[in-house]
Amino acid sequence: MEDKENKRIPPQSIDAEKAVLGCMLINNEAVSVSMQYLTSDSFYDKSNSLIFKTMCTLYNNSKPIDSLSLIDELKKNKIIDSIGGPYYVTGLSQEAPTASNVEYYAKIVREKQILREIINTSVKMSSLAYEGHENASVVLDQAEQFLFALSEKASDKKFEEIQPMIHKVLDIWGKRKKGDITGVSSGFRDLDNQISGFQDSDFIVLAARPSMGKTALALNISRNIAVNSNKRVGFFSLEMSSQQLIERMLSSEAQISSHLVRTGKLPTSDWRKLSNAAGSLSEADMFIDDSGSLNIMELRAKARQMKSEKNIDIIIIDYLQLLHKGGRVESRQQEISYISRSLKSLAKELNIPIIALSQLSRAVESRSDHRPLMSDLRESGAIEQDADIVLFIFRKYLYSKQEEDKGLSELIVAKHRNGPTGTVKLTFFDEFAKFQDYEFVHDEFIDDLDINDAVFES
Structure with missing residues (x-):
C-alpha cells in the first residue's frame, strides 16, 4: 500500500507553470503580478523553479527581462544546462499567447502548491503520530496552525494601499x-x-x-x-x-x-x-x-x-x-x-x-x-x-x-x-x-x- 502511494504524482500543472514564465517574458508587469502569488517553491518542476527565481532576481535588480537577458543570467549562474538549455527558455514565450492571463495561470500554480503542502503536512503529522514523542493535542495543534496558514495563503488577500486604510481610520475616528x-x-x-x-x-x-x-x-x-x-x-x-x-x-x-x-x-x-x-x-x-x-x-x-x-x-x-x-x-x-x-x-x-x-x-x-x-x-x-x-x-x-x-x-x-x-x-x-x-x-x-x-x- 505504501509503495503504491509513493508512486503517485503530486498535484501539479507544468503547463500552467510554463504559461506563467512565458507571460513574464512577454511583459515585465506580469513579473510583479506573479510575485504576489508565487515564490520559487511554488513550482513543481525544478527547471521552472530556477527560471522563476532568476527572473525575480533580474526584476529586483531593475534589469530587463527577455529571452536573451534570462539566458545570459542563467549562464552566469552556471545553471543553463540544468534547466534544459537555451532552447527551453526560448520555447517559454510560445506557451502564453498573451500576458493578460498571468494572474489566472499563477492561481493554478499556487493551488497545486497548496495541495502538495497539505500532503506534506499529512506525512509530517503522520510521522509525529507514529513516533509518539508528542501528545496528541500537540500534533493536532501543529496541524491546525499549518492548515490555517495555508488557508491564508489560499485566499486572494493582497497588500492594501494606504489611501483606503487612511479613510478607514478616519471613519473610525469620526465614529468616536x-x-x-x-x-x-x-x-x-x-x-x-x-x-x-x-x-x-x-x-x-x-x-x-x-x-x-x-x-x-x-x-x-x-x-x-x-x-x-x-x-x-x-x-x-x-x-x-x-x-x-x-x-x-x-x-x-x-x-x-x-x-x-x-x-x-x-x-x-x-x-x-x-x-x-x-x-x-x-x-x-x-x-x-x-x-x-x-x-x-x-x-x-x-x-x-x-x-x-x-x-x-x-x-x-x-x-x-x-x-x-x-x-x-x-x-x-x-x-x-x-x-x-x-x-x-x-x-x-x-x-x-x-x-x-x-x-x-x-x-x-x-x-x-x-x-x-x-x-x-x-x-x-x-x-x-x-x-x-x-x-x-x-x-x-x-x-x-x-x-x-x-x-x-x-x-x-x-x-x-x-x-x-x-x-x-x-x-x-x-x-x-x-x-x-x-x-x-x-x-x-x-x-x-x-x-x-x-x-x-x-
Missing part, C-alpha cells in the same frame, strides 16, 4: 467623535466611552481577587453583547458547569435572588419573571463550552471551530489560571507566559477580541487600601505585557463594610494599549450577581438588605 462605539460594546456606558468597546484582535484581561464578581461581570458582558448587540459570544467555562452559568444568567436577568432560584422556593410572580428572562436569553447567540480541564492547544482548536462554524464575534474565558500547557513545563510562570502569548496570538489569528478572566495574587490583601496593581497579576508578568487592555474589579465594601460603599464597584482600566486608563464606576447587586451602569440614586435602594423588593431597570 460622535460617541459611537467602534468595537464590540460591553453594554456598560462608561466603560464603552473609555475603551470604545472591545476591538478586534485585542486580548483583554479581566482580573480580581476571589468574590469580587469576575464571573458575574463576564456573564453580564456576554448577555449584553448577545442580547443588546445581537452578536455571537463564545464562552469557555473551566470552573463552572453550563447549568450553573445559565442559573446565574437567569437570576441576573430576572433580578431574583440566586439562592431562591437554586432552592426553587419562588412565588408565582418570580416564576413569571424567570419565564420572561428565559425567553429573552433563549434568543441570544451564546455558545458555552464547559470542558473542565482544557490545555491551551485544545482551547485554540475549539475556538477555531467556534469561529468557523458559528462565526463568533468575541470569546470569553473563565479563567486563565485553570488552563494548562499540555506536556512538560519547567515552571508555572513559564506555563502561564506561554498560555498568555497563545491567547494573544489566537485573538490576532481569529481577528476577534478575547477576554480572559484572571486571578490576582494575595499581595492585594497586604496593602492598606487593597486596590489592585499591575504587579498583582498572578504568576506571570507576561500577562501584563501581552494584554492590550487590563481591567481590575474592586469592591471596597468587601473590606470596609461601610454602608456608603455598599453596591459600589470600580472597574479600573489599568492598561489600555491604544487609549487612556482610568476608573469606571458600576453598581453591583450582590443578591443576583448583576452589574449595571452606576447611578447616583443607587444608595436609595441598596441600603435595604432585601433589595429584591426594589424595582430596577432591565
Whole structure:
C-alpha cells in the first residue's frame, strides 16, 4: 500500500507553470503580478523553479527581462544546462499567447502548491503520530496552525494601499467623535466611552481577587453583547458547569435572588419573571463550552471551530489560571507566559477580541487600601505585557463594610494599549450577581438588605 502511494504524482500543472514564465517574458508587469502569488517553491518542476527565481532576481535588480537577458543570467549562474538549455527558455514565450492571463495561470500554480503542502503536512503529522514523542493535542495543534496558514495563503488577500486604510481610520475616528462605539460594546456606558468597546484582535484581561464578581461581570458582558448587540459570544467555562452559568444568567436577568432560584422556593410572580428572562436569553447567540480541564492547544482548536462554524464575534474565558500547557513545563510562570502569548496570538489569528478572566495574587490583601496593581497579576508578568487592555474589579465594601460603599464597584482600566486608563464606576447587586451602569440614586435602594423588593431597570 505504501509503495503504491509513493508512486503517485503530486498535484501539479507544468503547463500552467510554463504559461506563467512565458507571460513574464512577454511583459515585465506580469513579473510583479506573479510575485504576489508565487515564490520559487511554488513550482513543481525544478527547471521552472530556477527560471522563476532568476527572473525575480533580474526584476529586483531593475534589469530587463527577455529571452536573451534570462539566458545570459542563467549562464552566469552556471545553471543553463540544468534547466534544459537555451532552447527551453526560448520555447517559454510560445506557451502564453498573451500576458493578460498571468494572474489566472499563477492561481493554478499556487493551488497545486497548496495541495502538495497539505500532503506534506499529512506525512509530517503522520510521522509525529507514529513516533509518539508528542501528545496528541500537540500534533493536532501543529496541524491546525499549518492548515490555517495555508488557508491564508489560499485566499486572494493582497497588500492594501494606504489611501483606503487612511479613510478607514478616519471613519473610525469620526465614529468616536460622535460617541459611537467602534468595537464590540460591553453594554456598560462608561466603560464603552473609555475603551470604545472591545476591538478586534485585542486580548483583554479581566482580573480580581476571589468574590469580587469576575464571573458575574463576564456573564453580564456576554448577555449584553448577545442580547443588546445581537452578536455571537463564545464562552469557555473551566470552573463552572453550563447549568450553573445559565442559573446565574437567569437570576441576573430576572433580578431574583440566586439562592431562591437554586432552592426553587419562588412565588408565582418570580416564576413569571424567570419565564420572561428565559425567553429573552433563549434568543441570544451564546455558545458555552464547559470542558473542565482544557490545555491551551485544545482551547485554540475549539475556538477555531467556534469561529468557523458559528462565526463568533468575541470569546470569553473563565479563567486563565485553570488552563494548562499540555506536556512538560519547567515552571508555572513559564506555563502561564506561554498560555498568555497563545491567547494573544489566537485573538490576532481569529481577528476577534478575547477576554480572559484572571486571578490576582494575595499581595492585594497586604496593602492598606487593597486596590489592585499591575504587579498583582498572578504568576506571570507576561500577562501584563501581552494584554492590550487590563481591567481590575474592586469592591471596597468587601473590606470596609461601610454602608456608603455598599453596591459600589470600580472597574479600573489599568492598561489600555491604544487609549487612556482610568476608573469606571458600576453598581453591583450582590443578591443576583448583576452589574449595571452606576447611578447616583443607587444608595436609595441598596441600603435595604432585601433589595429584591426594589424595582430596577432591565
